[in-house]
Amino acid sequence: MMGRSKKISKHKLIIAAAGSGKTRELIKRIKDKIKLLPPSKHLIVITYTNAATNEIKERLEEEISIPENVFIGTIHSFLIKYVIKPYGKILRLVPDEITITDYDIKIDSQTGNQYYQRKNQIINALSRKGIITYDGVVTLAKKILKNDVVRARFCKRIAYLFVDEFQDSDLGQFQIFEILRKGNCTEIVLVGDPEQNIMNFRKKITNHPIVSLQGKKTYHVECIQNNYRSSETIVEFINHFHSDIKQLYKNKEITSKNPIVFIESTELNQIVRNFNDLCTNKEYCENKPKKRFFLAYENKEFDEYRINNSGNRESKQAFKVIDLIMQYLGALYNVKKSKLINHFNMETIEFRKRCLNLFFKIRSDPNMKIEHIITYLNSLFPHKISPLEENTNIQFKIDKIVEDFIKDIQSIDFKKNIDNIIDDDYEDHFLTIHKSKGLQADAVLAVASTEKELLKWLEIDKNKRLSDKTDDCRLGYVAFSRAKEFLCIACRKSISDSTRQHLNNLGVVFYSDKTAAKKDLTYV
Numbered sequence: 001m002m003g004r005s006k007k008i009s010k011h012k013l014i015i016a017a018a019g020s021g022k023t024r025e026l027i028k029r030i031k032d033k034i035k036l037l038p039p040s041k042h043l044i045v046i047t048y049t050n051a052a053t054n055e056i057k058e059r060l061e062e063e064i065s066i067p068e069n070v071f072i073g074t075i076h077s078f079l080i081k082y083v084i085k086p087y088g089k090i091l092r093l094v095p096d097e098i099t100i101t102d103y104d105i106k107i108d109s110q111t112g113n114q115y116y117q118r119k120n121q122i123i124n125a126l127s128r129k130g131i132i133t134y135d136g137v138v139t140l141a142k143k144i145l146k147n148d149v150v151r152a153r154f155c156k157r158i159a160y161l162f163v164d165e166f167q168d169s170d171l172g173q174f175q176i177f178e179i180l181r182k183g184n185c186t187e188i189v190l191v192g193d194p195e196q197n198i199m200n201f202r203k204k205i206t207n208h209p210i211v212s213l214q215g216k217k218t219y220h221v222e223c224i225q226n227n228y229r230s231s232e233t234i235v236e237f238i239n240h241f242h243s244d245i246k247q248l249y250k251n252k253e254i255t256s257k258n259p260i261v262f263i264e265s266t267e268l269n270q271i272v273r274n275f276n277d278l279c280t281n282k283e284y285c286e287n288k289p290k291k292r293f294f295l296a297y298e299n300k301e302f303d304e305y306r307i308n309n310s311g312n313r314e315s316k317q318a319f320k321v322i323d324l325i326m327q328y329l330g331a332l333y334n335v336k337k338s339k340l341i342n343h344f345n346m347e348t349i350e351f352r353k354r355c356l357n358l359f360f361k362i363r364s365d366p367n368m369k370i371e372h373i374i375t376y377l378n379s380l381f382p383h384k385i386s387p388l389e390e391n392t393n394i395q396f397k398i399d400k401i402v403e404d405f406i407k408d409i410q411s412i413d414f415k416k417n418i419d420n421i422i423d424d425d426y427e428d429h430f431l432t433i434h435k436s437k438g439l440q441a442d443a444v445l446a447v448a449s450t451e452k453e454l455l456k457w458l459e460i461d462k463n464k465r466l467s468d469k470t471d472d473c474r475l476g477y478v479a480f481s482r483a484k485e486f487l488c489i490a491c492r493k494s495i496s497d498s499t500r501q502h503l504n505n506l507g508v509v510f511y512s513d514k515t516a517a518k519k520d521l522t523y524v
């Protein structure tokens with residue numbers, strides 16, 4: 001609590017953990033400030049990615065028309081528009097023609113300051129020639145802003161600055177925000193989550209300002225404690241790992257109480273199989289999850305599974321019908337089943353929809369003639385099966401395949417499979433944890449490659465989490481907090497008794513094929 005005599009800073013640092021609705025909060029505050037924005041001043045929203053830029057623009061546009069003096073974009077595009085283009089030439093720091101490249105300068109065998117000095121020399125030499133690298137944008141902007149007149153003008157122009165995903169700003173970017181704060185003309189709102197600072201591999205910052213600013217008076221700190229994304233069990237679980245916030249479960253629509261499950265296998269195919277089985281096992285997962293994330297530090301973690309299951313990545317049960325249709329389509333179009341989607345050049349979801357149309361068409365008329373099915377297939381998919389094939393052997397073959405196809409489709413136990421059939425928007429996403437940031441899924445499987453990595457994910461000591469330079473602790477938090485209803489964890493190496501005990505203390509339940517056999521579970 002602030003003492004009475006202490007002035008509360010007009011600048012705000014909003015700490016908002018996973019699933020707290022940061023974007024919604026940000027948009028609300030931006031809208032409020034747009035109302036107060038004089039036409040001669042600007043409001044700036046800094047985002048971390050182009051996708052985030054588009055999302056904020058789209059969501060704002062749903063409610064208001066965005067005025068000309070509102071800028072939403074990455075720090076780089078902001079600095080190019082507001083610093084480099086207007087002032088770089090006047091100060092003769094860049095020539096008339098400039099080219100911005102995303103080329104990254106890599107220098108070997110030099111460390112620390114030496115590395116940065118050398119890198120800056122190259123960046124400066126290139127920018128004098130009009131070639132501005134991605135890294136060079138911030139460096140050049142800071143150089144331009146050293147000029148007192150330019151800095152004062154720049155600061156005066158900007159009335160409001162919002163920074164989304166502040167935890168991902170590096171020191172150079174933070175120095176720009178500091179220039180604006182010290183300029184005293186700008187009100188600043190920084191929004192972020194210290195526990196989701198996972199971009200440190202770019203530039204090591206031991207004590208990121210999102211942490212250090214919390215102990216200072218320059219920013220008034222606000223915490224958003226609500227979690228609108230996850231079930232009560234998941235909110236409780238992820239609370240163990242957040243260093244600043246204990247979140248409150250707020251999405252009362254998620255009533256399921258699915259446990260957090262540790263899958264005991266170390267073999268990837270089996271881990272994935274167990275996970276998909278658990279997703280359809282009401283004892284563990286009340287509602288069958290439609291969107292499933294498979295997360296690991298590296299993409300290649302799941303390669304082994306994906307290669308073995310290409311074209312059929314999804315759970316066997318959910319895709320029995322689609323799989324059967326694909327088998328026949330493969331035979332009719334003379335293409336390998338796994339190559340069909342590519343062959344038709346279609347999105348997976350679109351392809352599945354058409355398969356289902358075909359399914360319902362065949363089911364709708366038990367006496368449908370072979371040539372009608374072929375005509376229908378020709379209207380459904382971009383390549384033709386010609387019923388007038390001159391070679392009668394081939395024609396006979398096609399007829400026979402279609403005949404068997406009809407029989408098989410008719411014989412499917414409709415009631416038993418209908419849930420799976422209409423499950424056409426079932427989605428599997430294999431992602432690195434980094435890529436999953438900002439996204440959410442009904443069910444998440446997070447696979448650690450070693451016990452050491454797993455233990456980092458499960459670290460509950462705040463100081464150890466804060467001093468983790470590798471991001472591993474926070475990567476665990478990001479992975480776990482993507483889940484709405486169901487979270488499973490696994491490890492590719494066997495784990496020790498003490499790790500089991502730790503998982504146990506965290507309320508995690510264990511699952512293996514043996515557990516299933518013991519319980520004699522029947523899957524949906």
Ligand SMILES: Nc1ncnc2c1ncn2[C@@H]1O[C@H](COP(=O)(O)OP(=O)(O)OP(=O)(O)O)[C@@H](O)[C@H]1O
Pocket residue numbers: 016017018019020021022023024193196228229437438439440481
């Ligand atoms: N005020 C709210 N009321 C109800 N639902 C909300 C509210 N704010 C957000 N949500 C919903 O909660 C979910 C999580 O929100 P969102 O993805 O914006 O969180 P976030 O803070 O960006 O999380 P993360 O940092 O993990 O990406 C979304 O499904 C969103 O629609």
